[in-house]
Every structure is written in structure tokens, then in C-alpha cells.
Amino acid sequence: MRRGRLTLLAVIAAGAVAGCGSSSSSTTSATGAAATSSASSSSSTTASSGSSSGSKSLALIQGTKADNFYVTMGCGAKSEAAKLGYSINVQGPADFSAPEQIPIVDAVTAQHPGAVLIAPTDTHALIAPMQQMKSAGIKVIQVDTTVSDPSIAVASISSNNVEGGAKAADEMAKLIGGKGSVIVMNEQAGVSTTEARIQGFLQEIKKYPGIKPLATQYVGDNPAKAAQAITAVYAAHPDLAGVFATNVLVAQGVDTGLQTAHAASKIKIIGYDADPTQVADLKSGVVEALIAQEPYQEGVDGVEAAVNALTGKPAQSTLTGLAVLTRSNLASMDQYVYKSSC
Amino acid sequence: MSSVQNEPPEQAAVSAPPRPAAERSESPTLSEQVSATLFSATSPLWIFLALVVIVAVFSVLKPSAFLSSFDIKTIFINAAVVMMLSVGMTFVIITAGIDLSVGSVLVISGVLAAKVMIAAGGGVAHAAGAGWGAILAGVAVGLIVGVAWGLINGSLIALAGLPPLIVTLGTFGMALGLADVITSGVDVAGIPTKLNSTIGSGQVGPIPWLVLIAAVVTIVCGLVLHLTRFGRYTYAIGSNPEAARRAGINVNLHLIKVYALAGLLSGLGGVLSLAYFTTTTISGHTTDNLTAIAAVVIGGTSLFGGRGTMFGTVVGVFIPVVLASGLVIMSVQSFWQQVVIGAILILAVYFDQLRRRARLRP
Numbered sequence: 067m068r069r070g071r072l073t074l075l076a077v078i079a080a081g082a083v084a085g086c087g088s089s090s091s092s093t094t095s096a097t098g099a100a101a102t103s104s105a106s107s108s109s110s111t112t113a114s115s116g117s118s119s120g121s122k123s124l125a126l127i128q129g130t131k132a133d134n135f136y137v138t139m140g141c142g143a144k145s146e147a148a149k150l151g152y153s154i155n156v157q158g159p160a161d162f163s164a165p166e167q168i169p170i171v172d173a174v175t176a177q178h179p180g181a182v183l184i185a186p187t188d189t190h191a192l193i194a195p196m197q198q199m200k201s202a203g204i205k206v207i208q209v210d211t212t213v214s215d216p217s218i219a220v221a222s223i224s225s226n227n228v229e230g231g232a233k234a235a236d237e238m239a240k241l242i243g244g245k246g247s248v249i250v251m252n253e254q255a256g257v258s259t260t261e262a263r264i265q266g267f268l269q270e271i272k273k274y275p276g277i278k279p280l281a282t283q284y285v286g287d288n289p290a291k292a293a294q295a296i297t298a299v300y301a302a303h304p305d306l307a308g309v310f311a312t313n314v315l316v317a318q319g320v321d322t323g324l325q326t327a328h329a330a331s332k333i334k335i336i337g338y339d340a341d342p343t344q345v346a347d348l349k350s351g352v353v354e355a356l357i358a359q360e361p362y363q364e365g366v367d368g369v370e371a372a373v374n375a376l377t378g379k380p381a382q383s384t385l386t387g388l389a390v391l392t393r394s395n396l397a398s399m400d401q402y403v404y405k406s407s408c
Numbered sequence: 409m410s411s412v413q414n415e416p417p418e419q420a421a422v423s424a425p426p427r428p429a430a431e432r433s434e435s436p437t438l439s440e441q442v443s444a445t446l447f448s449a450t451s452p453l454w455i456f457l458a459l460v461v462i463v464a465v466f467s468v469l470k471p472s473a474f475l476s477s478f479d480i481k482t483i484f485i486n487a488a489v490v491m492m493l494s495v496g497m498t499f500v501i502i503t504a505g506i507d508l509s510v511g512s513v514l515v516i517s518g519v520l521a522a523k524v525m526i527a528a529g530g531g532v533a534h535a536a537g538a539g540w541g542a543i544l545a546g547v548a549v550g551l552i553v554g555v556a557w558g559l560i561n562g563s564l565i566a567l568a569g570l571p572p573l574i575v576t577l578g579t580f581g582m583a584l585g586l587a588d589v590i591t592s593g594v595d596v597a598g599i600p601t602k603l604n605s606t607i608g609s610g611q612v613g614p615i616p617w618l619v620l621i622a623a624v625v626t627i628v629c630g631l632v633l634h635l636t637r638f639g640r641y642t643y644a645i646g647s648n649p650e651a652a653r654r655a656g657i658n659v660n661l662h663l664i665k666v667y668a669l670a671g672l673l674s675g676l677g678g679v680l681s682l683a684y685f686t687t688t689t690i691s692g693h694t695t696d697n698l699t700a701i702a703a704v705v706i707g708g709t710s711l712f713g714g715r716g717t718m719f720g721t722v723v724g725v726f727i728p729v730v731l732a733s734g735l736v737i738m739s740v741q742s743f744w745q746q747v748v749i750g751a752i753l754i755l756a757v758y759f760d761q762l763r764r765r766a767r768l769r770p
Binding site for chain 2: 131157160161163164165166168169172173174175176178188193194
């Protein structure tokens with residue numbers, strides 16, 4: 067899921083090893099072509115399983131299919147794989163859950179592609195299936211999320227969630243004029259990616275002495291609960307000026323609650339991620355700003371890392387970009403809007 | 409089953425394995441005989457043939473991947489936990505009941521088992537290296553928690569006379585909610601590595617522990633269902649609870665036992681799941697109940713009770729797992745699995761209705 071379950075450490079580690087981004091695609095496609103010829107000679111052993119196995123094939127295992135973040139990532143991976151002359155099998159569970167994802171991981175291992183891009187749905191549960199994948203000789207690249215064992219993947223591609231939170235804090239300070247109470251409304255506790263965003267937000271907000279952060283509320287993936295919680299918070303803190311909502315449903319619920327309280331116009335909401343619903347919310351004034359990731363680029367970088375690993379070049383971990391979308395800059399930020407289909 | 413009271417003389421008549429009435433009261437034509445054999449609950453042959461066809465298609469299309477020992481092994485592993493829930497569900501549905509709580513009971517059993525293992529292993533920092541003492545304590549707690557929820561279900565259904573659908577819908581929410589309360593919604597990790605390296609991912613010869621345990625439990629429960637008095641009572645209650653009561657069966661007690669068994673197997677599922685995933689996967693089991701019910705019904709067990717087989721359930725568990733694996737290997741959208749399973753489910757219930765109508769025909 068877009069919110070993912072990265073450990074904060076892994077993000078920082080990925081950031082530390084990340085170079086200045088992806089290598090140029092012209093060199094990669096040249097080696098891709100070289101790999102074509104070598105693969106065709108070696109693929110005789112696996113010829114019976116067709117084009118879906120062997121070193122010319124890749125797979126992307128999404129955290130869940132039901133999320134435009136991963137749909138967009140799939141689009142990026144497919145387009146880059148096609149450019150480099152690789153086939154890619156994109157699969158994902160219906161829900162963001164390890165019990166649903168692991169059978170897919172196992173089946174992909176049986177299919178035996180050359181390299182696999184995976185967004186693990188659990189930091190622990192996916193270690194063994196991914197280890198089996200690695201033992202089978204498949205190169206593993208983590209996208210968006212990671213497992214707690216850093217030895218499995220040859221590269222990890224993600225955005226910096228702490229930085230995303232900090233960007234939200236700066237934008238919030240701008241929106242509310244540097245004073246008033248702000249609150250983080252989060253889906254659920256223990257999701258390390260959103261925890262990293264909150265950490266980044268709360269750290270950055272300390273730079274603005276006029277702003278008072280309230281205790282973070284956990285409302286689940288549930289607009290009704292978010293609406294209920296925010297009206298209670300507003301009743302207790304009439305100086306509430308801004309809300310940082312960590313996902314789309316929470317942001318919508320917060321807006322509903324504030325509408326009922328007739329406070330929607332004076333309280334600013336910042337959301338995270340930029341799927342089409344959220345962008346529509348931005349246009350219609352439900353939220354004032356969105357912190358957008360670049361899932362398309364994560365897919366592209368993931369495929370590049372995979373191809374590098376398969377062709378004997380160093381597979382680089384990269385940090386993909388983040389952007390603050392507002393109504394005024396939205397027109398120029400098209401590449402940040404997530405897709406619901408390729 | 410030795411704890412059950414002495415068998416009353418009428419028992420033999422009541423507890424005879426149910427057969428389609430058509431076989432006894434009418435002189436069936438050949439085609440009726442064939443369809444009775446194919447579609448009867450006691451011989452869920454058509455669904456087994458469906459599984460064979462699915463396996464054959466994948467084997468022909470992708471032999472090197474689908475028939476690899478790795479893939480076969482992972483298919484069995486991925487079926488193991490759902491198998492435990494479905495075996496318990498088979499007993500419940502044969503009594504004409506339903507148990508929606510199995511996935512949640514699995515979760516809370518796993519959560520408490522993990523908590524106990526970590527506590528007995530000396531806290532989060534040391535539990536990973538904990539020995540068998542801590543592990544067994546956790547396993548025992550997991551199983552006891554499962555039985556306890558089963559007893560709650562059974563007692564409310566049998567003694568308070570509440571509908572199984574409502575009771576287990578209630579405990580479905582309660583068990584999951586309590587698991588969330590206990591853990592604040594955060595999965596419990598850091599269980600003893602010994603549990604994962606043996607039961608979770610270890611093998612006995614070529615057979616994974618998970619598969620071995622699931623197979624033994626399934627076979628034992630199948631024997632209990634088909635060969636023992638406990639099983640005959642289960643069928644009898646599902647066929648006609650009033651007749652069973654008049655025949656001297658303690659229907660209430662037996663229902664409580666059946667739901668307790670389903671709870672026990674859910675608890676076992678929780679322990680196996682914990683061993684396999686090394687974490688509690690709290691959010692990953694909300695549709696396990698429907699998966700198990702679908703497997704049981706696809707396997708030819710009647711939702712109206714009184715008929716069904718363990719073999720059918722085994723086949724019903726494997727069809728979705730095999731489809732999921734095969735479709736991914738074929739690079740087909742794995743969502744087709746849900747479409748196919750839905751169609752097979754409807755077909756299975758349709759055949760069950762045909763059987764019932766045939767039986768009701770004068």
C-alpha cells in the first residue's frame with residue numbers, strides 16, 4: 067500500500083546507499099540487448115516454461131492491487147521493462163496482507179523469473195518467502211516497503227517518508243500563518259511508513275513556535291471514525307487550525323466532520339499521496355495540499371535496478387522524489403498524479 | 409469420543425449415514441444413477457474431477473514451473489492453515505450450523521500464543537532465542553483460547569438458542585476486536601525462531617511440518633466424522649435435530665462439542681499461522697471464514713446440514729490454492745481465481761439443491 071510498512075531504519079539506510087538516482091537508460095538498454103542474446107542461449111534449459119521464466123523476464127509483486135499507488139508503480143515498471151526488452155508479470159493481492167501476498171510470492175518463485183520487484187506487506191512474514199526467492203537464484207528488489215532483513219534484496223527503491231512529513235509541516239505552517247493548534251490524523255498505529263511521516267511532521271513543526279501540535283489520533287481506514295474524532299478534537303481545541311491526514315479516507319472523513327462543525331473553511335487539511343480522488347478533493351477545496359510520491363518512478367527505477375542486477379552491474383537503491391501539490395501548482399505537476407490504469 | 413454416553417438402541421436407525429432417498433425409494437434410471445454417483449454428497453466426484461482438470465491444464469501449459477517440487481510443496485503449505493479452519497467448518501456445517509468466527513479466533517489465538525511465548529521467553533529482547541518450554545506454553549495457550557471461543561459459540565447456540573449466524577458474527581467481531589485491543593493493532597513479532605525453523609518452515613524428510621500436521625489432523629478428523637459415534641451424531645443432528653433428540657442424543661452437548669472442535673482447530677490454525685508467518689498477521693484473516701465456508705460447500709457439504717464429506721472439503725480447499733498458484737505462473741491476473749471459485753461455489757450449491765429436490769420428490 068502506498069503507506070507501506072517500511073521500517074524507518076531501512077528508509078534511512080536506503081537513503082544512505084542511494085546514489086544520485088537511476089543510471090541513464092541508454093546504457094541499460096544496450097546491456098539489455100546484450101542480455102537478450104545471452105539469455106536466448108541459456109534459456110534452452112527452461113524453454114518449456116516459455117517466456118515467463120528465465121533471465122529475460124521480470125515480475126512485480128505489489129502490496130495490493132486495490133491502490134492507485136501500486137497501479138501507477140506497475141505502469142512505470144511495465145513501460146520500462148518494455149523499453150529494455152523484458153517481459154514483466156505484474157501480480158498483487160486484493161488486500162494489503164501477508165497471508166494473501168505470500169502464495170503469490172511462492173508462485174512467482176516457481177515461475178522463476180530473472181528478477182522480482184516486490185513491495186513486502188509485512189516486515190517479518192515476507193522474509194522467508196523472499197529468502198526462498200533469493201535462494202532460487204532470483205534477484206530481489208524491494209519497492210516502496212522493505213523487510214527487516216536487509217540481506218535479501220539487491221536494491222531498495224522508495225521515497226523518504228520522514229522528509230514527506232517534514233514537507234507537510236512546512237506547508238502547514240505556510241497555510242495557517244504560523245500559529246494555532248495542529249493535529250495528525252493517522253489510520254492505524256504501528257505502520258512504520260506512516261509513523262515515519264508523523265515523526266517527520268512533528269519534528270519539523272517544532273521549528274514554528276506559534277504552532278502547537280496536539281496528540282496524534284488513530285482512526286483506522288475509516289472516514290466515519292475520522293469525522294467523529296475531528297469534531298471531538300475541534301470541540302476541545304477551538305484554536306485548531308490545521309490537520310495532517312495520512313491517507314485519503316482519513317482526509318475525507320476529517321473534511322466531513324469539519325463541514326458538520328461549520329469549521330471547514332478555517333481549518334486547513336493536508337493529505338498524503340495523490341490518487342485521482344485526492345486530486346479531485348484538492349481541486350474542490352476539501353484539502354489544501356497533497357504530499358505526492360512518485361510511484362511511476364519507483365517502478366522505472368525498480369526495473370532498472372533489476373536489469374542492472376541481471377546484467378552484472380551494480381543495482382542501485384534510489385530515493386524517489388516527493389512534491390507538494392497545491393491548487394495553484396497542480397497544472398504543472400501532472401507527473402505526480404497517480405493513475406488508476408496505464 | 410469415549411466420553412459420550414452409552415449409545416441408545418434407536419441410535420443405529422438414526423445415525424445411519426444419510427443417503428439420497430432416491431437410491432432407496434425409487435428404481436432409478438441409469439442416468440439418474442450416474443448423476444447420483446457423480447453429484448451425491450457422499451461422493452463429491454465431480455468437484456474432484458474439476459480439481460484434476462485444473463491441475464492437468466496447468467501441468468500441460470507450464471510443466472516446469474507448476475509441477476516443480478517447489479511449487480507443489482508451497483501449494484500444500486499455503487493450503488495448511490485454511491485446511492484447519494475448513495475441517496472444523498465441515499463438522500459445523502454438517503450440523504446445519506455456520507461459524508463466521510474462525511478467522512478471528514485464529515487471530516486472537518495466535519496473538520495470545522505469541523504474547524505467552526514472548527513473556528515466557530524472557531521478553532521481546534530474548535524471546536527469539538527461547539526454548540521449547542516457552543513455545544509449548546504458547547502453543548497450549550493458543551489451543552485453549554481457540555477451544556474457549558468455541559465453547560462460547562457452542563453454548564450460546566445450543567443453550568441460549570441463538571442463531572449460529574448471529575452468535576458467530578458477534579464473536580467474529582469480538583475476537584478480532586480484542587486482538588486489536590491487546591496489541592493496539594500492531595502485529596506481535598519476535599516469537600522464538602525455533603518455532604519457525606521447525607513447525608513454520610522445517611521439514612520431516614521431504615514433507616514440511618505444516619503439511620504433515622495439517623494432513624494428520626485432517627485424516628483424524630475425517631475418521632472421526634465418518635467412522636465414530638461423534639461423527640454419526642453430527643450427521644444425525646444436521647439431518648433432523650428433533651429426531652436426534654428423541655433418539656436420545658444430547659443435542660445441546662454435542663453442538664457445544666462441535667463448535668469447541670471448530671474453535672480448537674482455529675486455535676491450531678493460529679499457532680501454525682504464527683509459526684509460518686513469524687508474526688500475527690492480524691489484518692490478514694477477515695475473509696478466512698468465507699474461504700473456509702466456500703471450501704466446505706464446494707466440497708459437497710450441504711448448508712442445510714446432514715450431509716458432507718471430509719474428502720470433499722480437502723478438494724474444496726485445494727481448488728482455490730491451486731488456481732491462485734497456477735494463474736500467477738501463467739502470468740494471468742490472479743483475480744480470475746475469485747471469479748472461478750465463485751462460479752464453482754454456485755454450481756456446488758445448485759447440485760445440492762438438485763439433490764434435495766430429488767429427495768423430496770414423491
